[in-house]
Amino acid sequence: MTIYDFTFPKLTGSDTLSLADYKNQVLLVVNTASKCGFTPQYEGLENLYKTYHNQGFSVLGFPSDSFLKQEFAEGEKTAEFCKLNYGVTFPLLKKSKMKGSEINPLFKYLLNEAGEKKITWNFNKFLINREGKVVHYYGSRTKPEKIERAIQTLLQDSVNA
Template identity: 40%
Template sequence: MTKIYDINVTQIDGQVKTLKDYEDKYMVIVNTASKCGLVGQLEGLEEIYKEFKDKNVAVLGFPSNQFLNQEPLDSEGIEAFCQMNYNVTFPLFEKIKVNGRDAHPLYKYLIENTDNKKIKWNFTKFIVTPHEEKIISFAPKTSPETVKKELYALIDSKIGL
């Protein structure tokens, strides 16, 4: 059976890798779009990344143009936009499809392993716990602050606080 860590992803710079590097981490996976009304969430996602990166948490951004063409930029443009406007330093990946026959295998996997039937909009968020013990999904309008609270609860329960 395929595990999430076996799935190939392409970094924004074009390098292909698997998610194996994140097997011991909490992954916050989000589909992004620069022209979406929810784009301000990038700021909160960056805050999560900065606050938790030393606590085995990785935020991973997967741009998608599947919703009303809200991500028209190419990889270079996406990276520049995210850095200039939101100081994003968390890893970004190449633009993908998140729904349908051509959906990226990562998103097919996330949909199959949660209660989601499909990704409803940009900025749908997932937390994948280390070694994939649990996958939690969050609606697009769920704030990064709510995701942060869930991360605190998950991490604290693991270390017995």
């Protein structure tokens, strides 16, 4: 199994997103929440997405209410909140669990790949190279801006390869 074997429903509508569509891209996979102290990180995530998307980079957001129920019940409300407050245009997927037996299978896979035991809170981030390998795990306190240099390096490395 690889990261590219996963498919998830989008936050709104009936469409799905296949991670196979992101082969050869650098990814930042994040568990998000709309009512969290770290929610302003949406702005930094969107800035990274807009800055590097044309170079083969994407952010994938996975809303979750696993930590103190800090996400709206309805996907439409989450999508509206993210768009209106932070201008989010990167893909958001259907709300999912981030702990326990119902943990989103992608995050279970990413934790294993990163050598981590659990998602500790909202806005944990996994940086994935163009080969689909986790190169770094960042906790909630790491602001998106602090990841920019690593993203640039991964994008540059693939150009020079």
